[in-house]
Amino acid sequence: MACPNRNRERPRTIAFRCTDEEFETIDKRIKVTGEIKGDYLREAILNAEIHINVGKFKSDKLAIEIRNITRELQNALQLNLTDEVMELIKKNQIMFQEMYEMVTKESMELKE
Template sequence: MSGLDKNRKRNQTVCFRATLEERREIEARITVSGMPKGEYYRQSLLHQQINITAGKFHSDRLAVEIKRLRERLEEKSAETDKDLLEECKALLEQLIEIGVSKNE
């Protein structure tokens, strides 16, 4: 299977579980949108605004992620630079959202 995905731009698969009712609702939304399924999922997941409220659990989880990123930065190589920067960007966006939520 990996040979088939070799030249694809999007060669990663993302899966999740849903109830039958949730699946029907998702399928209905996809049909109404007129978009291909993959594009609908990407647009929905990547461009949806998510509000994060930072309780003790979330703060601890973010601290663990920051520590992991720091360790990766210390051992970084040229090939991981882009991926690592994307992770840092996503984490910083979450932290900014938390700061905005606390100030409101």
């Protein structure tokens, strides 16, 4: 019997749909590496390069998310809620880091 989720090292599940052809390709890639499917997919996703498609819809979504985070930070700072500010920063740290890396990479490419 599987252990309860609360006792797992990784209690969260991610699932997605794909075509039969995509499934076969993914399955073959995993078999070639000899890795466990979960390990392979985690590694592939966590180490993949991130590309931002600069379409109107996606850039609007990003702008809204940044505005929401900014608003929450401003509210917490005005109320002197340093614990809440730190929690917001921790919660969004990965996104901030990825955005910073993309902006600096683009800046370096423009200079070259």
